[in-house]
Amino acid sequence: MDGWQGKVLRVDLSNRLIKIESVSLEVCQRYLGGRGLATKVFTEEVNPVIDSLAEENKIILATGPLTGTGASAGSICSIVTKSPLTNTITCGQAKMHFGAELKAAGYDILIIEGNAKSPILLSIQDENVEILPADHLWGETTSKVEDIVRLAISDPWKARETKILSVGPAGERAEPIATVIIDGLPVRNGVGIGAVFGIKKLKAIIVKGTKDITLAHGEGFINAVSASVEFLKEAESLREFSELGTHLLLKPIAKIGALGYENLSKRAPEAIYSLSTEFLGKLWQGDRGCFACPIACLKQTELGFFPEIEEFISLGPLCGIINPSATIDAYKLCIEYGLDANEMGAGVACVMELGKDLSFGETDGSLEAIRASGEGDEAGGLLSKGAFYLSRHFEREDVFMGVKRRSMPPFDPRIIQGIGLQYATCNFGATHLTGFTLIEELEDPYSIKNKAILVKRYQDQTAILESIGVCPYVLFGFNLSTFINMLNQATGLDFKEEEIIKIGEHIYDLEHSFNKNAGIVNEDRLPLRMLSQPINGMVSHLEEMLKEYCTLRGLPSEE
Amino acid sequence: MKNNRYSMYRIRVDSNKCTGCRHCETACSLTHILDKVNYHRSRIRVVWEGGHFFPLLAGPYVSNIQECASKKELVIDGNTYDQCMLCRASCPNKSIFKEPDSGIPLKCDFCGYREEGPACIKWCKSGALTLVRLKQ
Numbered sequence: 286m287d288g289w290q291g292k293v294l295r296v297d298l299s300n301r302l303i304k305i306e307s308v309s310l311e312v313c314q315r316y317l318g319g320r321g322l323a324t325k326v327f328t329e330e331v332n333p334v335i336d337s338l339a340e341e342n343k344i345i346l347a348t349g350p351l352t353g354t355g356a357s358a359g360s361i362c363s364i365v366t367k368s369p370l371t372n373t374i375t376c377g378q379a380k381m382h383f384g385a386e387l388k389a390a391g392y393d394i395l396i397i398e399g400n401a402k403s404p405i406l407l408s409i410q411d412e413n414v415e416i417l418p419a420d421h422l423w424g425e426t427t428s429k430v431e432d433i434v435r436l437a438i439s440d441p442w443k444a445r446e447t448k449i450l451s452v453g454p455a456g457e458r459a460e461p462i463a464t465v466i467i468d469g470l471p472v473r474n475g476v477g478i479g480a481v482f483g484i485k486k487l488k489a490i491i492v493k494g495t496k497d498i499t500l501a502h503g504e505g506f507i508n509a510v511s512a513s514v515e516f517l518k519e520a521e522s523l524r525e526f527s528e529l530g531t532h533l534l535l536k537p538i539a540k541i542g543a544l545g546y547e548n549l550s551k552r553a554p555e556a557i558y559s560l561s562t563e564f565l566g567k568l569w570q571g572d573r574g575c576f577a578c579p580i581a582c583l584k585q586t587e588l589g590f591f592p593e594i595e596e597f598i599s600l601g602p603l604c605g606i607i608n609p610s611a612t613i614d615a616y617k618l619c620i621e622y623g624l625d626a627n628e629m630g631a632g633v634a635c636v637m638e639l640g641k642d643l644s645f646g647e648t649d650g651s652l653e654a655i656r657a658s659g660e661g662d663e664a665g666g667l668l669s670k671g672a673f674y675l676s677r678h679f680e681r682e683d684v685f686m687g688v689k690r691r692s693m694p695p696f697d698p699r700i701i702q703g704i705g706l707q708y709a710t711c712n713f714g715a716t717h718l719t720g721f722t723l724i725e726e727l728e729d730p731y732s733i734k735n736k737a738i739l740v741k742r743y744q745d746q747t748a749i750l751e752s753i754g755v756c757p758y759v760l761f762g763f764n765l766s767t768f769i770n771m772l773n774q775a776t777g778l779d780f781k782e783e784e785i786i787k788i789g790e791h792i793y794d795l796e797h798s799f800n801k802n803a804g805i806v807n808e809d810r811l812p813l814r815m816l817s818q819p820i821n822g823m824v825s826h827l828e829e830m831l832k833e834y835c836t837l838r839g840l841p842s843e844e
Numbered sequence: 845m846k847n848n849r850y851s852m853y854r855i856r857v858d859s860n861k862c863t864g865c866r867h868c869e870t871a872c873s874l875t876h877i878l879d880k881v882n883y884h885r886s887r888i889r890v891v892w893e894g895g896h897f898f899p900l901l902a903g904p905y906v907s908n909i910q911e912c913a914s915k916k917e918l919v920i921d922g923n924t925y926d927q928c929m930l931c932r933a934s935c936p937n938k939s940i941f942k943e944p945d946s947g948i949p950l951k952c953d954f955c956g957y958r959e960e961g962p963a964c965i966k967w968c969k970s971g972a973l974t975l976v977r978l979k980q
Contacts, residue, residue, distance in 0.1 A: 354881050355870025355967075382866070389882065441929060442939045445892055495884050495944040503878035507871075507963075514867075514967050527969075572970070574865025579969035581863035 287501035288350035288776035289313050294392045294414060296407060298485055299340065299399030303414045308393060314778060317785075318393055319349035320376050321752035321792045323365040326394060327374065328795050333802035337369040337477075338459055338484045346379070346387065346395040346490075349754020353385030353576065354498055354506070356771045357513045357763075358756040360384055360576035367803070368477030370461040370628070370671055371689045371714040374799045377475035378718075378751060379450060381468045383492065385576040386448040390494030401486040404457075406434075409492045419488040426621040427453045427466040428589075430489055443493065451489035452479040453623025458661055459483040460669040462628040466620055469589045474718045476625035476691065501777025509771045513763065514579050523580065523762035527572070529562050530582040531594040531758075536562060537727045538696060542821050545603045545695025547645045548634035549686050552820055556607055565591075568609055575756065582758060592616040592626060595694035595717065599630025603695045604637055605645030615655055622659025624669065629655060631692030632672040638684045639676075641666070686815075688715035689808050698815050698825045701726055703736035705825040706834060709809045710740065712796035720744040724761055733826045737833035745789030752792065793838070852978045853954065855901060855962060862897040862972035866890050868964035875955055875963035884944040887952040888964045891940075894925040899964075899972055902941040903932040905949040912937075 291313075293306040308322075316322040323345040335341045344366045351359040362384030368375035387395065390409050397407070406419035422430050430451040438444035448467065456463035456479030463479030465472040472478060482488075500506050517523050526533050538544050539557050546553035569591060574581030584591035592600065592612060600619075601612040619626040633654060637645045643654060658665025667675040672692045676685035687693050691714025698705025707720040717723065720743040726736075746765050747757040755768050769780055815825045835842045872886040883889075887902040906912075912935070918925040934941035934949040941950045955962040961975040968974075 355867065355874055357867075385883075389884075440939050441926070442891075495882070497877075497880045497882040497885075500874075500879050500881065503874060503880070507874055510871075511966055514969055517969055571860075572863045574863035574867075574970070576865065577867045577870050578863075578865045579867055579967065581865055581970060 286310055286313070287499050288354065288772070289318060290388060290391050290393050290496070290498065292392050293394040293396065294409070295396045295398070296414070296416070297399045298397065298401040298405065298416065298487065301416055303416070305412070313350070313393070315788070316792075317349060317749070317752035317788060319347050319352070319361060319752040319754050320363040320365065320748060321788060322394060323347035323363050324374070324376065324792055324795050326396065327365045328799045330396075331367065333367075333799050334804065335367065337367040337372060337481065340400045342367050342481055344397040344478070344481055344485070346397075348384045348388045348393055349752055350776050351768070351771060352754030353388035354500060354775055355510060355577050356506075356755060356768070356775065357510055357517070358575070358578045358580060358759050359754050360578055361751055361754045361756055362387055363751055364465065364472060364475065364478055366478055366481045368713070369459065369480045370477035371691050372803060373689055373713055373805050374796050374803075375474070375477055375713040376751070376796075377465065377472040377478045378756070379465070379467055379472045380575045380756065381448070381470050382576045383448045383450055383467045384754065386446070386492045386494050388494070388498060389496055390492055391496040397485065397487065400484060404486050404488050406488055407490045409490065409494075411494055411496060422451075422488045423457060424454060427451050427623055428469060428621060431468070434489065434491055447491055447493045449489055449491050451623075452482045452487075453621060453659070454661065455659055455669055456480060456483040456623045457488070458669075460624070461674070462625045462632070462669060462671045463623050464625040466623055469620055470583070471620060471626065474713060474716060476628050479623050500775045502774045506771060506774035509767075509774050513767050513771070516763070516767070517579050520762045526582060526758075526761040527580045529566075530584050532562050532565060532584075532597070533761075534594055534723055534727065535560065535565075538723070541700055541727070541730055543697040543700035543730065545598055545697055547605045548603060548631075548638045548684060549693075549695070549697060549814065550638065553602055557602060560601075560607060560609065565609060568613070578756065580758065586613055588613055588617045589620060590616075595696070596626035596630065598695040599627045599634075601630075603630050603634045604651055606648055606651065608648055611648045611652065615652055618652065618655045618659055624655070624659055627694055628671055628692050629658075629668065630695070631686065632668045632675055635672045635676055635684050636666070636668065639679055639681055641679070683813060686812050688811060689805065691715050696723065697820060698811060698827075699820050699823045701730040702733045702826060702830065703730075703739050705811055705815060705827055706736055706740045706830040707744070709811055709827055709831065710744075710834060712793065712800055718757075719747050721747065721757065721760060731823065733830050737830050737837055740830075740834060741837050744793060745786055748792040749785055749789040752788070790838075797840070853961060854976045854978060855954070855965060856974045856976045857899050857901070858972050858974070859896060859898045860972075861970045862890060862899055863970045864890055864892065864897040865970070867967045867969070868899060868973060871963040871967040882944065885950070887941070887950045889940050891929050893929040894923045898930055900930070900932040901952040902934055902950050904934070904951055906933040906935045909935050909937055
């Protein structure tokens with residue numbers, strides 16, 4: 286099989302069984318790989334009504350046909366599981382070099398089922414797959430885990446080639462907002478996945494592979510990738526994205542007043558403009574790229590990665606803090622403990638609004654709260670359970686700004702209408718990551734015209750890119766057709782754009798029906814504050830957009 | 845371009861610009877073994893050492909490693925570097941720059957002579973690898 290490896294690695298932690306199965310070309314063709322294939326396997330094998338922390342829950346990691354091939358931005362490995370935060374299906378995107386290494390080890394899919402009795406570590410080196418004890422890693426922070434694992438490998442080159450995916454102490458305690466970390470970078474959309482790793486007592490997965498990935502038309506593939514790199518050098522929008530990362534959007538979002546401030550309770554003050562990208566640029570010490578990504582949008586600081594835009598705003602302005610270096614510290618704590626930074630920022634903002642020991646703008650207090658919740662101290666309170674549980678505990682659900690129990694990213698849906706529809710309709714709870722309409726929407730944020738089509742288009746395109754193994758950030762400037770061409774050259778198949786879009790729609794439907802069967806119905810709605818408490822005289826017109834959206838997707842309208 | 849046709853070229857490496865994306869590794873492996881990708885077969889490798897990425901072009905195979913000068917640590921501005929990690933020779937001590945199955949050492953051949961220059965440069969967007977033409 287060209288492009289795919291055709292192999293599935295199944296690891297049963299309860300019975301310590303390791304099995305290598307095969308996956309047919311026909312299935313790959315229908316679900317592409319990555320998010321699509323993982324969702325297909327997950328929805329077939331897992332009963333939607335199970336508890337997300339039950340032994341029956343599985344974690345499915347899948348690479349796409351372009352992962353690790355050298356296709357531009359082809360670094361993605363999708364992680365599908367049932368999330369304890371939202372109780373929905375969820376799909377995280379493992380970036381950096383993990384996906385490429387898993388593919389090089391010879392596997393398209395890695396299925397993890399059952400729960401181990403004591404802490405373990407899954408080691409994959411081509412066919413040599415082992416379940417090893419991990420008592421020495423239990424309790425360690427994520428960067429420490431990587432150091433310990435790498436130091437134990439005597440060959441320094443092999444140590445560097447080994448890619449490590451791990452959970453921090455928060456994941457071990459199965460906190461609902463725990464995420465998974467690779468090379469100091471959290472898995473995108475990974476909130477909740479860390480808890481499933483923790484309950485399975487799976488501290489880390491380490492991968493190293495030496496296998497070839499065969500391609501159908503090598504020369505055509507090289508030409509397609511070369512053309513994309515050339516295009517990148519010329520396209521203005523991509524050049525800017527490459528330079529500023531997701532912070533490219535910071536200024537335009539602040540300008541229209543959509544930057545979440547003090548738990549989305551009021552408009553950000555003028556001081557927010559001091560967070561200009563020119564200023565932030567001084568904190569950056571260079572760019573980092575995931576595997577085979579010529580864009581290299583990640584920024585490095587002395588302490589590791591610089592938070593991406595939503596994490597930066599959540600841990601900063603959303604808590605009333607306008608102090609980038611404090612935000613970097615807070616982000617670093619989240620990484621070390623394996624906590625989702627966006628959810629943590631939203632949780633702190635909730636605590637601040639409730640006035641429980643913290644008030645807006647308290648830098649040291651919020652850092653201490655994050656540390657305590659990472660450590661599992663009492664002082665951390667309910668922060669590590671997520672903003673939803675926290676607000677419910679205090680019987681103040683009105684301060685929870687989220688959908689399906691997951692906090693919204695700090696882009697105000699009252700100003701940017703389309704993103705509100707995306708938050709409401711995303712199958713994984715409120716996130717912009719599965720439908721990054723901000724790329725196009727900022728030119729016309731207030732109107733609701735054509736927003737349903739826009740949201741659906743971005744959702745489907747993201748699902749497709751995540752399925753073929755390409756980072757969806759490429760939508761900042763590339764057309765989907767560029768990658769369909771690469772896909773066709775790599776696999777030797779002849780995918781047409783319309784056909785591919787159908788696959789994207791089908792993935793959404795699979796996820797949606799899983800949620801429905803799990804009992805998540807009538808939850809495609811925004812918090813009341815977004816609908817009734819105007820900012821700049823505007824509220825979200827979700828209702829109208831949702832109606833149009835349901836018609837487009839062929840879903841029954843909610844009452 | 846015609847006048848330069850028979851000039852030599854070299855690869856200029858600026859490690860400060862490297863983002864560690866390793867697109868060069870895939871370009872190299874794809875160009876040398878068409879229809880297959882495997883970074884282990886690449887003649888350029890990006891190595892992380894002392895907090896920086898260093899693109900290394902595979903040099904000639906060295907068998908005499910008894911008196912190897914690279915087995916030392918280098919300290920610059922308080923940063924410690926393992927010189928062996930920054931050495932671009934293929935040698936019996938190293939697991940890189942060797943075919944993963946046969947163990948045959950690999951060496952950069954500038955992709956033969958191509959008008960557009962070596963494949964790694966073409967895919968390096970960061971500016972870490974650039975083409976330098978030398979007039980003869």
